[in-house]
Amino acid sequence: QSVLTQPPSVSGAPGQRVTISCTGSSSNIGAGYDVHWYQQLPGTAPKLLIYGNSNRPSGVPDRFSGSKSGTSASLAITGLQAEDEADYYCQSYDSSLSGSKVVFGGGTKLTVL
């Protein structure tokens, strides 16, 4: 059971827009910690896609965008392309009585129809 909750799968046709949610709690996203997103193409290492809730590293297309509100965050992908088919993970930081730690969502598999 992941600390951050993501839908297991989403799908969309080429050209469409999809969103992936990431739901946390008051000890992580709701506490003000940033949310980051990673893309993992099949058989490869994860790659940073969005950092600091809504910032794109150099080289990431502006089709990818992130947002955060309250205890949740979202990743939006517009103009869906076949090459976007991958697993997507959100990540934040959690601080509670049991200690502080980096936390990931369970991951969302994006299928381009």
Added chain:
Amino acid sequence: EVQLVESGGGLVQPGRSLRLSCAASGFTFDDYAMHWVRQAPGKGLEWVSGISWNSGSIGYADSVKGRFTISRDNAKNSLYLQMNSLRAEDTALYYCAKASYDILTELGYWGQGTLVTVSS
């Protein structure tokens, strides 16, 4: 160019130990926090441990606390993970990752991983 190269993985029996290494290059190693993240076969990402630039701040996932020890040698540009009392559920691909700054920041670069298989 940032490069992170993990090594030390392999097949190990339950209860035994293994030490993973991560050789870093292409950046000033002692300026950045570092992490270990693992991925069991067919599963999602799981943070294992993180260490600040000067080893002053260290954290572990509950699943490995008391069994795993993270360390770094800034003179050798290297990150380590000492894994003791290994269990079958520790079987995974272990990634070394570089934080963008301190231990709270995003993981901007990842290695290709080293596979650890715990089995009798």
